[in-house]
Amino acid sequence: MADKHILREWVLEALEELNGRGTVVEVSQVVWRRHESDLRAAGNLFYTWQYDIRWAAQQLRNEGLLRKTAPRSREPWSLP
Numbered sequence: 001m002a003d004k005h006i007l008r009e010w011v012l013e014a015l016e017e018l019n020g021r022g023t024v025v026e027v028s029q030v031v032w033r034r035h036e037s038d039l040r041a042a043g044n045l046f047y048t049w050q051y052d053i054r055w056a057a058q059q060l061r062n063e064g065l066l067r068k069t070a071p072r073s074r075e076p077w078s079l080p
Contacts, residue, residue, distance in 0.1 A: 002035075002038045002039070002041070002042040002045060003042070003045060004045060004048070004049075004052040004055065004056065005056075006038075007031070007049065007052055007053050007055075007056035008056040008059055008060055010031045010034070010035055010053075010056075011027055011031070011053060011056050011057055011060060011066075011077070012060065012065065012079075013030075013031075013034065014026075014027045014030035014031050014034070015027065015066075015077060015078070015079050016079075017030050018030065020078055020079040021076050021077070021078040021079070022076055022077060022078075023074075023076045023077070024053070024054065024057075024077065026076075027053070027057075027077060028050065028053060031049075031053065057077055064080065065079075065080070066078065066079065066080070067079065067080050
């Protein structure tokens with residue numbers, strides 16, 4: 001069963017599909033299209049993944065795998 005840590009990988013996959021840059025909505029759409037069945041089978045993650053995907057993006061920023069943005073920024077997420 002998937003947990004919130006897999007979302008880090010899924011965010012990177014989605015951004016690659018979006019040519020390295022996308023809004024949270026665009027990234028979420030790609031994640032849903034690619035992993036809907038995984039999310040539906042993921043227990044509580046199904047109910048929290050929209051929040052947890054933002055957590056995953058912050059973890060990726062902290063590791064230098066996503067470009068840093070200002071707190072509460074509405075800038076698209078992007079690969080460095």
